[in-house]
Every structure is written in C-alpha cells, then in structure tokens.
Amino acid sequence: MTRTDIETVHTAYDRLLVVAAHPDDECLGVGGLIADACDSGIEVVVLVLTDGENSHPASPTVAPARMRARRAIEADRAVAVLAPGARVVHAGLPDGDLAARHDQVVEQVRALVGPRTLVLAPWSADGHPDHDAAGRAAAEAVGTDAATGLAHYLVWLWHWSEPDDLPWDRAVVLDASLTATTRAARALGEHHTQVAALSPAPGDELMLTDGVLAPARRGFTTLLLADGMTLPPASGDDDHRVASFDAMFADGDDPWSSASWYERRKRALTLAVLRRERYTRVLDLGCSTGVLTRSLAERADHVVGVDVSAQALDVARRAGPTTVEWVRGQAPGVVDALEGPFDLVVLSEVGYFLTPFELWLTVAAVLDRLAPEGELVLVDWRHPTEHIPLDGPAVHALVRSICHEQATVTHVEPDVLLDCYEVAT
Structure with a gap:
C-alpha cells in the first residue's frame, strides 16, 4: 500500500472526474478527496449515473419519481458543499439496471474525459451490481489512454467482503485535510433521504446507519489503481515532526504547563473514568514528560510510557x-513493536498530531493489543487547532467510527473531550 497526497495527484492531473452509480456515492467513497482536490485547484466533475429512485422500493410516502427528483437535488447540494463550482452531470439511467446500460455508461464517461483527467469510479468488485457495472464501464471508457488515469474507490466492499479480497499491491491511501473532512461530513448530511428516515412508516427506514457511514468518516480515502497506473508516494515529514516536539523544550522542561488548572483537571477526569482500581499492564501513548504516566503507575503493576520526543522522555525518566x-x-x-496484552491504553492529547490514516492504524494496533475487557481511553482538547492534521472532535469522531459499539463513557465539556471504550471479551 502506498500513501500519497492531493498535491502529488495535482502534479499529474488537472481534472477529477468522479463517476457515481447513485447520489451519495461521491460522499461515501471519495468525499474528502473531492474537497481537497477542489481546494488545490483541480477541476472537479461528478457524473451521477442514476438518480437512485429505488432506494426505498417499499416506501408508502415517496413514489420513485418523487424520490428521483429529491435525490438529484441532494446530489447537487452535496457536491456544492464538497467542491463549490464543480460541475454535476446527471445521466438519468435507471437505478439498478446499469449492467444492461454498459455502452451508455461508457459513452457518458468518455464524453467527460479530457487531457490530464483522473477518473475515480466504483470498484468493479464492490459488491453492488450498479457499482460493479460502473467500474467496468469506466475502465473500458479510459482504456489505454496514457493521458487519463483511472482509480477505483470502495463503498460496499467494506461491509460485504474480507480484507483478503482486496489487491493491496494496487492500493493507495490519501489523507484528507481537516477542512475537507469537515466539508465531507456536511455534504453527507445533504443526502436527507438517506441519512434520516423518510417517515415512521415501514418502508421509510433510515438507509445510511452509523455502521454504513463509518468508512466515510475515517478521514482518508482508499483507492485501487487500475493496471499500469502509478501515483508517486507523498514525501514524509517525520523528521520535522520529531524535531518540532524536541524544540518545545528549548525554554524549559514543562512546555505543556502541566501544573495549570486545565492540565490538572484533565488528568483528574482521566483517572476518574477508569473502571478498575488496579491494572496489570498499562500503555500511555504520547506520554510526554510523564505526569499522567506517574499517576497511572500508582494504579498499575507495570506501565509503558511512549513518546516521540527524546527530550520529553529525558524529563520523564528523572521522576x-x-x-x-x-x-x-x-x-x-x-x-x-510493543508486546501485549495491555488492560488499559490511554491516548491523551496525542491523536490530533497524527494524520487520519496514522490514527486509524494506531487504533487498530492498540485494539489488537488490548486484553479481553481491556479499556481504551481518549482525552483531547476540544477547541480548534492550528498547523496539525486534526483536532479533538475529529479524533474522537474517527475513533468512534471504529469502536462505537464498544463505547462505555463519553464526557463533553467546553475544554475537554473524553471517550472510553471496552473491548469485547
């Protein structure tokens, strides 16, 4: 798997053509990417092949013709949020019948492909007949045109398939900016017929549940590159990140003002929500100078404190x-690299220094090392951040999209966000 970014994409392509089988596919599959592409100056065109009139086939309140009209408007509004000024083309093909309209889909895509265009279409094995058909037709439309790129996005595969079903050697991940992630969430909200029940009547149920929306809330996009296509990896800035943390200690050993009321209250809240009196093994990830770590050690047999800054750890070791x-x-x-299991892992004000994909990988690794009934605690500053990938609300939304079924405590106040999760036995 390769990690790239929208700036790298823009060096090769000036236009982004997003092929959506239905309204809302653009948000579910590539919402953040669309927003970042627009902000970087890439021209955005969204081709909506069907208007999704069959989303509620048993609805007693909204007939298919009315649903078609409503969903077409929703798509226009969603794209306007993602990429103001983007062009939306409605092909008006029958919902559920794209496989039989293969040639028409090919024509629609070819009509919108220009020089230096990157086409994003559903994967041809996404698991929904219309998505699969749209992916096959897009591949034929692009063909072997060297000036046109093709990559596939995923929507239903996340729910219906297994990890081994993906060709990971062709996978590329793009982190979304915080601004793009925020716009992507707002854009999804424009699909009213999908994110809320049409009415309390049977047949009018909510379509996009939290579980269905979880992959779209990760803050990054996974693409599968077509055969023969490449995208250069993004340049890393890990050395700069480490240096910036070490540099914070130039003026003293306590750059985080650990004695302030906010820091003292945050630590007290963290310790108060822990469900056990004593723990065997605890991981404090992003421990900094170890003030919270030492409090955790009073309730644990063994604690591992991890930080990226050598300067912070030097201070931590003294006491x-x-x-x-x-x-x-x-x-x-x-x-x-750490051996588990841990029966408690704490991430206190560390998640927003990671990109969305890094945070997702971190949470996955933490969950893999938690003991049965082990606890994961996240604590973050609630206010806006600057010059770092995420903010507190974004961190907690991303982790909640992974662990929502295991939530035990949520605490929200003006300055602090705190979430606790307990892994299943």
Whole structure:
C-alpha cells in the first residue's frame, strides 16, 4: 500500500472526474478527496449515473419519481458543499439496471474525459451490481489512454467482503485535510433521504446507519489503481515532526504547563473514568514528560510510557518510578513493536498530531493489543487547532467510527473531550 497526497495527484492531473452509480456515492467513497482536490485547484466533475429512485422500493410516502427528483437535488447540494463550482452531470439511467446500460455508461464517461483527467469510479468488485457495472464501464471508457488515469474507490466492499479480497499491491491511501473532512461530513448530511428516515412508516427506514457511514468518516480515502497506473508516494515529514516536539523544550522542561488548572483537571477526569482500581499492564501513548504516566503507575503493576520526543522522555525518566518502562517511538509503528496484552491504553492529547490514516492504524494496533475487557481511553482538547492534521472532535469522531459499539463513557465539556471504550471479551 502506498500513501500519497492531493498535491502529488495535482502534479499529474488537472481534472477529477468522479463517476457515481447513485447520489451519495461521491460522499461515501471519495468525499474528502473531492474537497481537497477542489481546494488545490483541480477541476472537479461528478457524473451521477442514476438518480437512485429505488432506494426505498417499499416506501408508502415517496413514489420513485418523487424520490428521483429529491435525490438529484441532494446530489447537487452535496457536491456544492464538497467542491463549490464543480460541475454535476446527471445521466438519468435507471437505478439498478446499469449492467444492461454498459455502452451508455461508457459513452457518458468518455464524453467527460479530457487531457490530464483522473477518473475515480466504483470498484468493479464492490459488491453492488450498479457499482460493479460502473467500474467496468469506466475502465473500458479510459482504456489505454496514457493521458487519463483511472482509480477505483470502495463503498460496499467494506461491509460485504474480507480484507483478503482486496489487491493491496494496487492500493493507495490519501489523507484528507481537516477542512475537507469537515466539508465531507456536511455534504453527507445533504443526502436527507438517506441519512434520516423518510417517515415512521415501514418502508421509510433510515438507509445510511452509523455502521454504513463509518468508512466515510475515517478521514482518508482508499483507492485501487487500475493496471499500469502509478501515483508517486507523498514525501514524509517525520523528521520535522520529531524535531518540532524536541524544540518545545528549548525554554524549559514543562512546555505543556502541566501544573495549570486545565492540565490538572484533565488528568483528574482521566483517572476518574477508569473502571478498575488496579491494572496489570498499562500503555500511555504520547506520554510526554510523564505526569499522567506517574499517576497511572500508582494504579498499575507495570506501565509503558511512549513518546516521540527524546527530550520529553529525558524529563520523564528523572521522576519516573521503576514500574514505568520508557520507550521512544512514533505511532503507529511503535505500537506494532510493543508486546501485549495491555488492560488499559490511554491516548491523551496525542491523536490530533497524527494524520487520519496514522490514527486509524494506531487504533487498530492498540485494539489488537488490548486484553479481553481491556479499556481504551481518549482525552483531547476540544477547541480548534492550528498547523496539525486534526483536532479533538475529529479524533474522537474517527475513533468512534471504529469502536462505537464498544463505547462505555463519553464526557463533553467546553475544554475537554473524553471517550472510553471496552473491548469485547
């Protein structure tokens, strides 16, 4: 799997053509990418092949013709949020019958492909007949044109398939900016017929549940490149990130003002929500100078404190008890190198320094190392951030999209967000 970014994409392509089998596919599959493409100056065109008139076939309140009209308007409004000024083309083909309209889909795509165009279409094995048909037709339309790129996005595969079903050697991941993630969430909300029940009557049920929406809330896009297509990887900035944390200690050993009321209250809240009096093994990921780590050590047999900054760990070691093991490393890789299990993992104000994909990988690695009935605790500053990938609300929304069924505590106040999860036995 390769990681790239929208700036790298823009070096090769000036136009983004998004092929959507139905209204809302553009948000579910590539919403954040569309927003970032628009902001980077890439021309955005969205081809909506059907207007999704069959989304509620048993509805007693909305006939298919009315549903068609409503969903077409919703698509226009959603794209306007994602990419103001983008062009939306409605092909008006029958919902559920794209396989039989293969030639028409090919013609529609070819009519919108120009020089230096990147076509994004559903994967031909996404698991929905219309998505599969749209992916096959887009591949034929692009053909071997060297000036046109083709990549496939995923919607239903996340719910109906297994990880081994994906050709990971062709996978590319693009993190979305915080602005793009916010717009993507707003755009999804424009699909009113899908994100809310039409009425309380049977047949008018909610279509896009939290579980269905979870992949769209990750903050990154996974694409499968067509055969023969490549995208260069993004340049990393890990060295700069580490240096920036070390530099914070130039003026003293406490750059986070650990004695402030906010920091003291945050630590007290964190300790108060822990469900057990005592733990066997605890991981404090992003421990900084170890102030919280030392409090955790009073309730644990062994604590591992991890931080990316050598300067922070030097400060932490001076007062750290012998029950704490200090490890220098950067998530997600450092978590993969740690031996589990842990019965408590704490991420206090660390998630927003990671990109969405890094955070997703970190949470996955943490869950893999939690013991049965182990706890994951996230604590974050609630206010806007600057010059870092995420903010507190975005971190908590992303983790909730993964762990929502295991939530035990949610605490929200003006300055602090706190979520606790307990893994299943």
